[in-house]
Amino acid sequence: MSILNNLLSSVGNLIAPRRCAVCGAAISKQGLPICTTCEVMAPLTNFHLETENPMLTQFWGLMPVEHASALLWYIQGSGWQRAIHDIKYRQAYGVARELGLWWSAFLEESPFYSDIDAIVPVPLHWQRRLSRTYNQSEYLAEGLSRGLGVELLCRAVRRTQYNHSQTLHSTAERWGNVEGIFSVVRPEQLNGRHLLLVDDVFTTGATIISLGNAILAATQDVRLSVATLSVSKARFDKRR
Template sequence: MSILSDLKSLFLPPVCPVCGGPLAEGDGAFCMVCRTTVPRTMFWLKAENPMAARLRDFFPVVQASAFIWFIQGSPWQRAIHDFKYRSRWRTAYELGRWFGSNLARSGLYAGVDCVVPVPLHVRRLLGRGYNQADYAAEGIAEGLGVPVVHRALRRLRNNPSQTTRSTAERWVNVEGLFTVRRSDLLAGKHILLVDDVVTTGSTLLACAEALAAALPECRISMAALAVSYHHFGFDR
């Protein structure tokens, strides 16, 4: 975010981060059209859903869900790209808050004690200046009414590009990727691990493995703002 674009945003009327259209009074973070046409998965209403089922093949996750479908070329995909790479971290926070209130209403996440974001490697964090998963976690925690434990995990290396690997290969590739830093704050807790986008789930699974190894008595659930339709959609 440059100083110039910061200044511009002070004087321009607020726009919807999804469609770029003007925000009306009372719209909140997203315009009415985008709020009503958002491609929600509804996974958080069911303990059994395609994402939870896939993750449970690898780890005994308590609950798992994502808020919206990540669909290539959709306006929401562009909004996600913007919050990952173009400093629009506020969109991750607002989407997280929206998701968090839905998680709270579902009742399935009532036992969650705290939220832990998936960390970036320090080099990537310094390059980007922020971790979008931190903002997603803040929003979700606010919606759920529980605290975020920041810097609970450390990422030991950047994972190489995984786009051509199978789920099993990716899983091997991320083993030992994370270590637990705040065992003192997490002992005995039901932890909600939060990432921004789930493709195969291998990153969340690697975090869960690290937590389970350090704190075997913890219970772990998972939530992401978006999940790949290509990997988890109904046509698969």
């Protein structure tokens, strides 16, 4: 970088410093979108290293899955919760892409994700995508795809039903709400592959299970694994 570029970058930092997506501290313009402290203190689940984990068991009897993990605990009121909210609702898609790349290094350490062939982010219905302007899971998946060096498939499956925001519904209502809402439009992209289904938050698993079963019903010789950026800690605390 030239002296002039360095100078302009420093001036830029003075005018509008880039902020850590988790704690808001000023950070360098390049590199991770979080500060070193937040990186070191990230509430990792380490599920990606466990043969069996409490998230994986959520799929048993509902969808055949090779492995499932979430990178982080989703803790109400935490900086990470705000970051994940910003990724979903406040146009922080660049942060999503960079966190996806960061996340890929964890999955690369794991023996369970070494033969993934392609990544399928959970699709949004076109009306929701239009109102939000982007799908946060696609950006997370884009970072993962780049880091893992595997194909990203955003057009193979479509969300065909527009269900209203699930945040106000009970678990039972959510299950009724997501049955049969996905349609596989390009099975030839999926056949014979080990697919990684990607979403931002794992709560009941209902949406991902619906997506996975729609894929299995419309394709041949597909194996599925699941990775989400975060998983609700409160939900597992209640079960223990």
